[in-house]
Amino acid sequence: MKGLFITFEGIDGSGKSTQATLLKNRLSQMHYPVVFTKEPGGTALGGKIRKILLNEDMNPVSEFLLFASDRREHIEKVIRPSLLNGKIVISDRFTDSSLVYQGFGRGVSLNFIRQVHQYILKGLKPDLTFIIDVPPEVGIERIHKKDRIEREGIDFLRRIRKGYIEISKSDERFVIVNGTGTPEKLNDFIWKVTLRRLRNGQER
Ligand code: TYD
Numbered sequence: 426m427k428g429l430f431i432t433f434e435g436i437d438g439s440g441k442s443t444q445a446t447l448l449k450n451r452l453s454q455m456h457y458p459v460v461f462t463k464e465p466g467g468t469a470l471g472g473k474i475r476k477i478l479l480n481e482d483m484n485p486v487s488e489f490l491l492f493a494s495d496r497r498e499h500i501e502k503v504i505r506p507s508l509l510n511g512k513i514v515i516s517d518r519f520t521d522s523s524l525v526y527q528g529f530g531r532g533v534s535l536n537f538i539r540q541v542h543q544y545i546l547k548g549l550k551p552d553l554t555f556i557i558d559v560p561p562e563v564g565i566e567r568i569h570k571k572d573r574i575e576r577e578g579i580d581f582l583r584r585i586r587k588g589y590i591e592i593s594k595s596d597e598r599f600v601i602v603n604g605t606g607t608p609e610k611l612n613d614f615i616w617k618v619t620l621r622r623l624r625n626g627q628e629r
Pocket of ligand 1: 437442464465492517518519520521522523524526527572574575
């Protein structure tokens with residue numbers, strides 16, 4: 426695969442979408458070919474799945490499988506073709522969100538989630554994953570119009586944050602970013618890490 430696949434993760438209200446956007450803008454300004462996308466809802470069908478996910482109550486396993494359906498569409502229609510075209514793909518959330526929200530947050534078997542991911546990913550995985558880390562109290566303060574998942578409350582966000590810290594130990598692709606600094610400071614740090622990765626990646 427020729428491109429570079431970067432994902433942004435973090436609890437609700439962490440500021441990850443802002444950071445994903447700032448990185449995309451900076452890469453575009455430097456004339457890097459960049460594709461910006463998100464989960465849930467990175468495709469037309471995914472947009473419909475997103476509406477169901479954010480509004481309907483359901484069993485946690487069903488919830489995971491819907492996220493997985495959205496993800497498979499997203500991989501096949503957007504992510505893989507863009508990477509094959511040599512693009513830098515930035516996704517606001519990806520597989521790690523399911524591991525922590527549905528796994529650590531709602532108790533769906535981590536093993537089951539990993540197996541489904543293995544099946545739908547077919548060898549694809551992010552090259553670099555930024556986890557924007559903020560205390561749950563800070564995250565909750567920043568969320569204004571809450572969707573179904575965001576209404577879960579502070580204990581849920583605590584489990585999610587713990588989950589991110591836990592999984593970050595499993596792979597070198599993870600970079601934990603202290604999300605309590607100013608957006609500009611965070612962006613500068615993320616920019617440096619990305620540039621280093623782009624330069625190293627040229628040997629691949
Ligand atoms: P997101 O689009 O990041 O939130 P918003 O655009 O409203 O800021 O994500 C929507 C919600 O979906 C968020 O609470 C996290 C949750 N989510 C999961 O629970 N599992 C997943 O696999 C993904 C991708 C998101």
